[in-house]
Amino acid sequence: MKRTIRTTALTVGALIASLALPAGAARADATAPRIDLRVLVVSDGGPSTDAIAAELDASGTPYTKVDLQQSGRPVIDAGFLADTVDGRPRAKFQAVVLPNDNPFPAGSAEMAALSAYEQSYAIPQVDAYTYARPEAGLQYPVYGGYSGSLDGVQAQVTTAGKAGPFGYLDQAVPFEDNSPTVGESYAYLSTPAAGADFTPYVDAPIPGQSTRGSLVGEYRHDGRRELVVTFVYNQYQQQFRLLARGIVEWMTGGVHLGASRNYFAVHVDDVFAADDRWDTQLNCTPGDVDCSPGQGVPNPIRMTPADVDHATAWESSRNFTLDLAYNGAGSVDQREDNNGVDLLADKLIADRNRFRWINHTYTHAFLGCEQDTTVVPWKCSTNADGSTKWVGRNTISDEIANNRVWGQTAGLPLDTSELVTGEHSGLGVTPQQPQDNPNLAPALADNGVSWLGSDNSRDPQQRQVGPAVTVPRYPMNVFYNAGRAAEQVDEYNWIYTSRAQGGSGICEDHPDTSTCLPSPLDTSTGYTDYIVPLETRIDLGHVLSNDPKPHFIHQSNLAEDRIAYPVLDGVLNAYSGLFADNTPVVNLRMKDIGTELRRRAAWKTAVGAGQVTAYRIGNTVTVQAPAGVAVTATMPAGTTNGTGGFGSAYAGEVSGWTASAGAPLTLTLPSAAARMPAAVHRTVRAPATRTAPHTRVPSGVTRPTAYTPHS
Structure with a gap:
């Protein structure tokens, strides 16, 4: 054993020499190393390294992935990790992510190379999911710790975590428990090993003990820093989504390309119009295409002035703005039927500046093919030669223009570049x-439309439609044809139960449907007890995923029982209980969401093509991207771009987009962040020679459990 350690130690010393940074050397600015802003992710195919890679993907942070299971993969050696550029030593990666504290065979030259690299350039290492053991700075769990499930357990950020990388969280880190029959988490809870320089950042109570065990903590040893994570996760689980930002900020020192924020926007469709109501006896919606012609009697749902008062009061209490997608003909029809009176329109117009407004077309007409509604489901009408009959360009253009003029006449604060067609019509809809x-694209051009709403459930990728770019919107499972909770539950039961239970059987025909019910919900309690918490969890998942796409509901959901508000409050209340005040929900209007998505796509393409370079030397960060591709980055507060500030404050840092003309962009870090962590080279020690033990991954992590309302 002594001989093995000695040989490895000599190898580390030789590697440090080959990395061109002699141990203990003073680093003047002229010889300070260049640290490229790119992360090395070494994966063994497990969900935890994949989750961190997904976080980097979503935020736009460049990384290189080495799959240990792939034949012909690159060998991780000194040349792979570092070289010299223009006479200056260069570290090719600013951080290293490993599956555990040592995924290589005992005495591995690759682990030795990584250890030497981290020592030489002060490069931090994340152990994505590792066993608690002294090599990771922790006691074995058998010594007063715990190994097992944390389903439903509430972990918390420690004082050190709050002062460090997880200061954007309030404190609580709840672990999901979506199914009582599926294991969704596994963890090793333990305390620091004797003599270890270990600081827990996130911990949880050790069952049967009065002490708490670390789940995420920093281990400092041998001139290296490791973030030791001892629980398993996938990219969708809430516990990871809460901690993902902090993991990235820890390993990059808060200096990296890419940015992440928590977004929530809610569009309310069909404002001024009325929505047809679900018939609980017919199991369809009289007046709409799911009922046969003449079947049932329409009984429309429309907001009242009192509903407007409730909406504005709610907005004020939540510091949140709703986006109202309106149909002007709804008010015109109301006045024609009521001797010129429309109290709802009068109230909304009086309060128009309390909302954002989106053109939703004048009559909410279907603008795709001409529909044949004599059959259920409807089909496209055809010409004599069998070709599809399309709604004409002039008809589409009139729907857009007439509604715009109506809104402008009413003084609505419109952005005329935004449009949501009725039912997202004009865009493709399968199977019909x-x-x-x-004819849609030319009509959009006729009216100067740049941003076009689409349904994320069927058209999730942003795409070009003539002059416009789509903005995919998440449909909330709060139905357009329900103004009362009992109606919502009845329709929900119809859709998501089996035929034998009186349902539609959609779950039998499509077993991958995620919201299927084992039995019908109680119509008096099912909405509050089941649908609201379920939809809250789904929508909150979008908010926590750095996903700016808006959600949409309908004006009917703000009327009568006002069934939208419990879900909206559920999302915002849960968010408020998880995040600190410096990390607010970002509430953007549609065109700004579209711009964000478009910038991300251009950035991702440029990064993937190797057209972006970025590095740090001392307190200066240099970024170069193609002309016209905006640069996204996250930096410490106080960072400057030339003589001006950079970005805007979020989660204790600054981040944002900066236009690029193709020339290098230079950012200067504040003096407090100017000193890079100093590597310690007092003694060069061998890396751990023992491979990390196998860790347990329950089925609920490898195959994510479907959302349920339970926590």
């Missing part, structure tokens, strides 16, 4: 109309 109406 798999392609866009060819």
